[in-house]
Amino acid sequence: MFSEKLNIEIAHDTIIRSLRKFFAGCGISKAIVGLSGGIDSAVVAALAAEALGKENLHGFMMPSEFSTLHSIQDAVDLADNLGLEYNVIPIGKIYNKFMKELQPVFGLDNQWNVAEENLQARIRGTLLMAYSNKFNALVLNTSNKSELSVGYGTLYGDLAGALMVIADIYKTEVYELAEYINRERQIIPRSTITKAPSAELREGQKDSDSLPDYSLLDYILYSLNEGEKSYGTLLSEGVDKSILDKVMDLVGKAHFKLMQIPPIIKVSSKPLADKSKWIC
Numbered sequence: 001m002f003s004e005k006l007n008i009e010i011a012h013d014t015i016i017r018s019l020r021k022f023f024a025g026c027g028i029s030k031a032i033v034g035l036s037g038g039i040d041s042a043v044v045a046a047l048a049a050e051a052l053g054k055e056n057l058h059g060f061m062m063p064s065e066f067s068t069l070h071s072i073q074d075a076v077d078l079a080d081n082l083g084l085e086y087n088v089i090p091i092g093k094i095y096n097k098f099m100k101e102l103q104p105v106f107g108l109d110n111q112w113n114v115a116e117e118n119l120q121a122r123i124r125g126t127l128l129m130a131y132s133n134k135f136n137a138l139v140l141n142t143s144n145k146s147e148l149s150v151g152y153g154t155l156y157g158d159l160a161g162a163l164m165v166i167a168d169i170y171k172t173e174v175y176e177l178a179e180y181i182n183r184e185r186q187i188i189p190r191s192t193i194t195k196a197p198s199a200e201l202r203e204g205q206k207d208s209d210s211l212p213d214y215s216l217l218d219y220i221l222y223s224l225n226e227g228e229k230s231y232g233t234l235l236s237e238g239v240d241k242s243i244l245d246k247v248m249d250l251v252g253k254a255h256f257k258l259m260q261i262p263p264i265i266k267v268s269s270k271p272l273a274d275k276s277k278w279i280c
Contacts, residue, residue, distance in 0.1 A: 011267040019051035030137035037071030040142040059086030117201035121157030138162035146171040151254030167264035170218040
């Protein structure tokens with residue numbers, strides 16, 4: 001799919017080396033990661049456990065009413081496979097308290113939208129940062145390059161953290177990295193790899209509700225970024241105009257978020273952030 005295919009083994013080793021370098025430079029040994037049961041947090045946790053040692057990584061599982069039982073079980077299985085200590089902190093009561101206090105602002109006839117979804121992500125970010133401050137442990141961000149490119153993330157929520165571990169890796173490459181991590185034994189549960197990706201911020205939510213299939217999205221994003229192809233070239237290659245227009249619109253609207261992201265580990269030829277935010 002990509003003209004310059006990412007070498008997964010080299011990317012893996014680069015991330016491990018960069019994690020160790022970053023933490024050594026900060027003079028901090030411990031990290032915390034939110035474990036959702038999804039592929040991104042699983043890959044980040046596995047990489048961090050290898051780089052820093054399982055004794056230096058803590059997991060937070062923060063289920064809401066929209067978290068599926070299989071996702072919670074996947075997160076538990078991952079932590080067990082890695083030998084991680086973890087806490088489970090349901091966010092339902094916290095979220096309901098926020099919504100009660102916001103009722104005079106939102107009104108009695110409030111209609112659910114992205115505000116309620118983002119509030120859940122920001123509650124989780126706050127809990128992660130509370131642990132970070134209390135125990136001097138850096139928060140590891142779990143966003144990937146595909147999501148960042150189109151703004152599929154919540155500022156001060158799931159975009160928070162001290163370091164973005166896989167932010168220079170497209171979603172389809174994250175799956176390849178998961179398989180590489182599992183090359184000798186199953187660390188990342190098979191169901192985490194095979195299930196449809198979802199932020200689980202509303203009932204029945206799937207990433208495909210908001211985004212094209214990741215194989216197509218990544219092709220478009222790679223072509224625009226690393227490939228430096230034009231809109232017209234992609235149309236001539238047969239990319240559907242409505243899909244391309246949607247992706248271009250999302251990319252344009254994502255710029256203000258990219259200006260506020262934490263530093264990222266560089267593994268590709270063209271990371272999304274400027275050089276001041278690269279960790280090599």
